[in-house]
Amino acid sequence: xxxxxxxxxxxxxxxxxxxxxxxxxxxxxxxxxxxxxxxxxxxxxxxxxxxxxxxxxxxxxxxxxxxxxxxxxxxxxxxxxxxxxxxxxxxxxxxxxxxxxxxxxxxxxxxxxxxxxxxxxxxxxxxxxxxxxxxxxxxxxxxxxxxxxxxxxxxxxxxxxxxxxxxxxxxxxxxxxxxxxxxxxxxxxxxxxxxxxxxxxxxxxxxxxxxxxxxxxxxxxxxxxxxxxxxxxxxxxxxxxxxxxxxxxxxxxxxxxxxxxxxxxxxxxxxxxxxxxxxxxxxxxxxxxxxxxxxxxxxxxxxxxxxxxxxxxxxxxxxxxxxxxxxxxxxxxxxxxxxxxxxxxxxxxxxxxxxxxxxxxxxxxxxxxxxxxxxxxxxxxxxxxxxxxxxxxxxxxxxxxxxxxxxxxxxxxxx
Amino acid sequence: xxxxxxxxxxxxxxxxxxxxxxxxxxxxxxxxxxxxxxxxxxxxxxxxxxxxxxxxxxxxxxxxxxxxxxxxxxxxxxxxxxxxxxxxxxxxxxxxxxxxxxxxxxxxxxxxxxxxxxxxxxxxxxxxxxxxxxxxxxxxxxxxxxxxxxxxxxxxxxxxxxxxxxxxxxxxxxxxxxxxxxxxxxxxxxxxxxxxxxxxxxxxxxxxxxxxxxxxxxxxxxxxxxxxxxxxxxxxxxxxxxxxxxxxxxxxxxxxxxxxxxxxxxxxxxxxxxxxxxxxxxxxxxxxxxxxxxxxxxxxxxxxxxxxxxxxxxxxxxxxxxxxxxxxxxxxxxxxxxxxxxxxxxxxxxxxxxxxxxxxxxxxxxxxxxxxxxxxxxxxxxxxxxxxxxxxxxxxxxxxxxxxxxxxxxxxxxx
Numbered sequence: 001x002x003x004x005x006x007x008x009x010x011x012x013x014x015x016x017x018x019x020x021x022x023x024x025x026x027x028x029x030x031x032x033x034x035x036x037x038x039x040x041x042x043x044x045x046x047x048x049x050x051x052x053x054x055x056x057x058x059x060x061x062x063x064x065x066x067x068x069x070x071x072x073x074x075x076x077x078x079x080x081x082x083x084x085x086x087x088x089x090x091x092x093x094x095x096x097x098x099x100x101x102x103x104x105x106x107x108x109x110x111x112x113x114x115x116x117x118x119x120x121x122x123x124x125x126x127x128x129x130x131x132x133x134x135x136x137x138x139x140x141x142x143x144x145x146x147x148x149x150x151x152x153x154x155x156x157x158x159x160x161x162x163x164x165x166x167x168x169x170x171x172x173x174x175x176x177x178x179x180x181x182x183x184x185x186x187x188x189x190x191x192x193x194x195x196x197x198x199x200x201x202x203x204x205x206x207x208x209x210x211x212x213x214x215x216x217x218x219x220x221x222x223x224x225x226x227x228x229x230x231x232x233x234x235x236x237x238x239x240x241x242x243x244x245x246x247x248x249x250x251x252x253x254x255x256x257x258x259x260x261x262x263x264x265x266x267x268x269x270x271x272x273x274x275x276x277x278x279x280x281x282x283x284x285x286x287x288x289x290x291x292x293x294x295x296x297x298x299x300x301x302x303x304x305x306x307x308x309x310x311x312x313x314x315x316x317x318x319x320x321x322x323x324x325x326x327x328x329x330x331x332x333x334x335x336x337x338x339x340x341x342x343x344x345x346x347x348x349x350x351x352x353x354x355x356x357x358x359x360x361x362x363x364x365x366x367x368x369x370x371x372x373x374x375x376x377x378x379x380x381x382x383x384x385x386x387x388x389x390x391x392x393x394x395x396x397x398x399x400x401x402x403x404x405x406x407x408x409x410x411x412x413x414x415x
Numbered sequence: 416x417x418x419x420x421x422x423x424x425x426x427x428x429x430x431x432x433x434x435x436x437x438x439x440x441x442x443x444x445x446x447x448x449x450x451x452x453x454x455x456x457x458x459x460x461x462x463x464x465x466x467x468x469x470x471x472x473x474x475x476x477x478x479x480x481x482x483x484x485x486x487x488x489x490x491x492x493x494x495x496x497x498x499x500x501x502x503x504x505x506x507x508x509x510x511x512x513x514x515x516x517x518x519x520x521x522x523x524x525x526x527x528x529x530x531x532x533x534x535x536x537x538x539x540x541x542x543x544x545x546x547x548x549x550x551x552x553x554x555x556x557x558x559x560x561x562x563x564x565x566x567x568x569x570x571x572x573x574x575x576x577x578x579x580x581x582x583x584x585x586x587x588x589x590x591x592x593x594x595x596x597x598x599x600x601x602x603x604x605x606x607x608x609x610x611x612x613x614x615x616x617x618x619x620x621x622x623x624x625x626x627x628x629x630x631x632x633x634x635x636x637x638x639x640x641x642x643x644x645x646x647x648x649x650x651x652x653x654x655x656x657x658x659x660x661x662x663x664x665x666x667x668x669x670x671x672x673x674x675x676x677x678x679x680x681x682x683x684x685x686x687x688x689x690x691x692x693x694x695x696x697x698x699x700x701x702x703x704x705x706x707x708x709x710x711x712x713x714x715x716x717x718x719x720x721x722x723x724x725x726x727x728x729x730x731x732x733x734x735x736x737x738x739x740x741x742x743x744x745x746x747x748x749x750x751x752x753x754x755x756x757x758x759x760x761x762x763x764x765x766x767x768x769x770x771x772x773x774x775x776x777x778x779x780x781x782x783x784x785x786x787x788x789x790x791x792x793x794x795x796x797x798x799x800x801x802x803x804x805x806x807x808x809x810x811x812x813x814x815x816x817x818x819x820x821x822x823x824x825x826x827x828x829x830x
Contacts, residue, residue, distance in 0.1 A: 170582035
């Protein structure tokens with residue numbers, strides 16, 4: 001694969017590449033002779049290397065022109081690397097405490113050099129599976145989402161800036177199509193890629209394929225995903241796209257980024273917390289029934305939304321005279337109207353978020369890509385039971401989302 | 416103005432230009448020595464020449480880098496000509512009977528050569544003012560809108576085609592901003608450009624600026640206009656963008672074209688028919704009370720929507736197995752569900768259309784650009800009375816649009 005100057009690196013050629021690239025070599029203190037290099041994958045799509053020298057460290061992430069999880073039979077443009085790098089830079093500038101810094105980007109090689117998010121950071125999903133509480137998680141995620149979504153929307157950008165950014169990210173279409181397929185289409189039809197905990201969930205999967213009202217709602221959400229260019233969204237904000245310690249929260253892997261509906265990010269995160277919640281009974285044992293932990297997860301859901309609400313509307317207040325052209329201050333300055341405007345916007349966003357959360361939950365149980373939260377439950381009967389309760393809740397959430405006025409009501413329904 | 420190869424043509428240089436351009440000269444049968452050339456303007460923005468030879472004819476439309484109506488003090492990119500040409504070609508290919516053919520496009524000169532829409536074609540608005548019935552108008556407009564909107568939406572395009580087209584038209588941002596300003600912003604605040612039939616409508620204009628619920632609804636419509644990239648819309652589909660005879664309907668001037676909400680086109684057309692309706696009492700006299708004509712206008716509104724509904728959903732049925740990725744047939748093939756899908760889509764589109772219709776009505780009465788329907792009523796008291804009734808109806812329409820389930824209910828409210 002060298003047709004266009006692109007070649008897949010291995011440990012040896014990676015070292016040569018770093019030696020020839022000052023912006024990377026300098027991060028290792030230019031001590032390049034005894035590098036510790038470890039390939040860690042990142043799950044589904046790319047090659048990821050951790051590189052440590054005696055005086056520094058970094059991560060190299062290289063996209064290959066197919067989906068690593070599936071193999072070369074499912075091609076996928078390596079240009080996703082360009083959009084990941086572009087989104088990472090933008091998100092880092094908007095939320096520097098919660099997005100790693102990029103050191104280097106090579107478009108020809110589809111290669112990103114970035115900060116190594118060092119131990120004890122782990123993937124959030126893994127922390128949730130073992131039952132670790134992260135007291136700052138909701139606060140940090142609310143901050144990441146409020147900053148990245150507000151400042152890339154028409155609430156802060158001019159139409160000119162906004163349309164130019166929308167146009168640029170339209171080219172990340174292959175990744176959008178992947179989402180359309182695996183989130184909004186495949187789970188609702190027979191597909192060779194779908195799987196579920198069979199035979200226990202066979203009739204549940206079938207009832208999803210036959211649920212008219214559900215599919216009607218999914219169509220509306222899919223249209224919003226495809227057509228509503230509201231803000232630069234991460235596009236894949238589940239709990240494996242977040243690395244955590246008790247003190248730190250880092251959002252990674254925005255290769256699915258594009259201008260889409262804000263609710264898709266909020267929904268992805270909250271939906272994956274719900275999945276974790278429903279998986280807890282599969283991880284409970286005599287020593288720990290996970291009751292307290294389940295309550296913490298629900299608190300985290302509530303705090304994420306409520307803090308997001310607070311931070312987002314507060315950014316809006318602060319920047320009400322800013323360049324954003326959606327709600328001109330001169331028109332909306334009346335105090336009562338200004339309050340109504342925010343309430344209406346946030347309620348619409350809330351309903352979008354709940355709908356997308358549910359869609360993301362369903363696809364993780366009956367679609368192609370599952371989550372470790374459930375997969376790691378060895379007792380299949382128990383696992384199927386957890387999954388079924390998650391599915392049933394997701395169906396209610398998607399159909400009745402417009403009846404919920406606040407997150408507390410949603411959580412009462414879960415419990 | 417020759418910095419970039421662009422120069423404004425006059426009658427003399429226009430003749431030279433045609434002689435040097437075979438695709439134009441040939442349409443005049445290459446008989447270029449005794450051309451009849453007439454500058455007709457097109458209202459607000461551009462220079463338009465009709466050129467007739469002994470054996471042929473054509474129209475030349477040239478954009479200048481400002482808004483002709485206002486002057487050089489309001490600059491406006493002449494690149495709009497590129498988007499107009501691109502949209503005209505696409506719309507002509509989709510609705511050849513209702514969109515003139517393009518013969519020539521010169522991007523450097525912002526110049527379009529196209530079919531001369533010959534007499535007895537006149538601008539529809541002028542026909543409506545004198546009270547001419549066009550028996551095929553609703554049928555033709557329904558066909559134009561159904562074809563151009565359906566085939567450029569995700570109901571027929573793949574995501575890849577759709578996002579690529581969305582990206583291209585994002586660059587027509589200056590024209591989008593103009594619409595945002597004059598339709599969705601200026602009427603709702605003090606603006607030097609606003610005017611109305613003063614002093615009669617002073618308090619009406621003020622009450623619009625102070626109507627909280629109205630402004631809340633306008634904000635939602637503006638967001639849809641800015642963010643909902645649903646289909647290639649004409650962007651300015653009022654009754655002066657349509658030329659008619661009793662047998663023929665030709666849609667022109669799509670320089671505001673971009674990927675936006677379908678309802679904006681349907682609403683523009685229907686909203687301008689409503690304006691015509693409310694203006695009729697100002698044109699009635701003892702010889703003709705315009706009662707029959709008002710009924711014909713309302714029939715035309717009803718037929719436009721109902722025929723559009725029929726044609727659009729019929730295209731959708733015919734192409735249900737086509738390339739469109741929004742509603743995969745395999746998921747929605749159940750007869751009852753398929754029917755529900757169409758009903759829901761069309762009801763949402765109906766409500767969008769009513770909202771945009773109302774917004775377009777309001778801006779024509781208290782904003783910068785007025786319509787001849789009212790302007791030609793010389794008795795100002797009478798004119799203000801007509802305008803007030805139109806305004807009051809528009810306010811109801813925008814606020815209560817979600818309560819209307821069909822066009823008959825809307826028309827009952829008008830009457």
